[in-house]
Amino acid sequence: MSKIIAITSGKGGTGKSTICSELGFALAKQGHRTLIIELDFGLRCLDIMLGVKDNITYDLGNVLKGECDIYKATTPVKLASNLSIVCAPEDPFAKVDAETISNICNEMRKYYEYIIVDTSAGTNESVFDVVEQSDLILVNTTPDPICVRDARLMSDEFYKRGNKKQRLIINKVDPDIFKADIIPDLDNIIDTVGVQLIGVIPSDNEVVISTGKGIPLPSNSLAFRAFDAISKRIKGEDVPLSFKVLLQ
Numbered sequence: 001m002s003k004i005i006a007i008t009s010g011k012g013g014t015g016k017s018t019i020c021s022e023l024g025f026a027l028a029k030q031g032h033r034t035l036i037i038e039l040d041f042g043l044r045c046l047d048i049m050l051g052v053k054d055n056i057t058y059d060l061g062n063v064l065k066g067e068c069d070i071y072k073a074t075t076p077v078k079l080a081s082n083l084s085i086v087c088a089p090e091d092p093f094a095k096v097d098a099e100t101i102s103n104i105c106n107e108m109r110k111y112y113e114y115i116i117v118d119t120s121a122g123t124n125e126s127v128f129d130v131v132e133q134s135d136l137i138l139v140n141t142t143p144d145p146i147c148v149r150d151a152r153l154m155s156d157e158f159y160k161r162g163n164k165k166q167r168l169i170i171n172k173v174d175p176d177i178f179k180a181d182i183i184p185d186l187d188n189i190i191d192t193v194g195v196q197l198i199g200v201i202p203s204d205n206e207v208v209i210s211t212g213k214g215i216p217l218p219s220n221s222l223a224f225r226a227f228d229a230i231s232k233r234i235k236g237e238d239v240p241l242s243f244k245v246l247l248q
């Protein structure tokens with residue numbers, strides 16, 4: 001059974017693409033065939049984050065223009081044997097409709113256990129429809145109140161349209177709060193967004209280094225443990241949300 005997982009947020013820069021690449025690395029490392037489809041038109045970044053910027057011959061833009069099929073536009077990630085990427089079109093105004101993307105995702109379900117969809121911030125109508133139809137929506141926010149409010153607005157819209165399979169990721173949390181395991185502020189964030197928490201990711205400079213170099217996170221980093229735990233919860237494993245457990 002394959003699963004389409006879409007990462008979304010209200011505001012930009014909350015860590016959607018980072019979450020896509022790190023969850024991709026984590027699931028692939030655990031032996032799952034994983035595909036990332038980047039839908040941030042005109043602002044591709046996952047080729048850098050996954051270390052394949054010099055290996056992209058075709059991207060989703062070529063598929064949408066009929067210049068190649070989706071298989072040709074799928075690039076394997078060298079550093080993760082089970083991971084591949086379909087990069088976003090370089091043209092910010094590339095024409096797309098939700099049905100075309102949904103058809104592509106459904107075609108790729110045959111070959112991949114997890115299809116992770118990266119999106120742009122806010123609302124592009126077609127991408128919104130694709131997210132709404134996914135099997136799991138990961139709503140992403142930072143602790144910043146503006147991001148939290150916008151995450152709530154996005155999530156409400158998905159609920160209104162009938163997608164109840166949403167989980168919350170709070171990213172860029174102060175590492176001291178993360179380690180202390182005392183989270184009154186995080187409880188407020190969860191209440192405000194109104195979505196069940198699936199994981200908290202500390203602010204960790206290793207994330208910036210790894211995504212900049214296009215390599216997986218070191219396995220002794222705080223962020224690695226956070227992403228590893230989230231990937232296992234996505235698979236239905238019972239990994240406690242307590243950070244103390246993560247830090248053991």
Ligand SMILES: Nc1ncnc2c1ncn2[C@@H]1O[C@H](COP(=O)(O)OP(=O)(O)OP(=O)(O)O)[C@@H](O)[C@H]1O
Binds near residue numbers: 011012013016019045
């Ligand atoms: N946990 C983290 N710790 C430290 N830095 C982080 C973390 N998560 C993301 N970042 C940094 O935050 C910046 C924005 O991240 P990213 O590009 O993943 O956000 P985004 O939501 O995809 O942005 P956009 O809305 O523009 O697509 C990047 O510089 C990234 O390295």
Ligand SMILES: [Mg+2]
Binds near residue numbers: 016
């Ligand atoms: Mg992004």
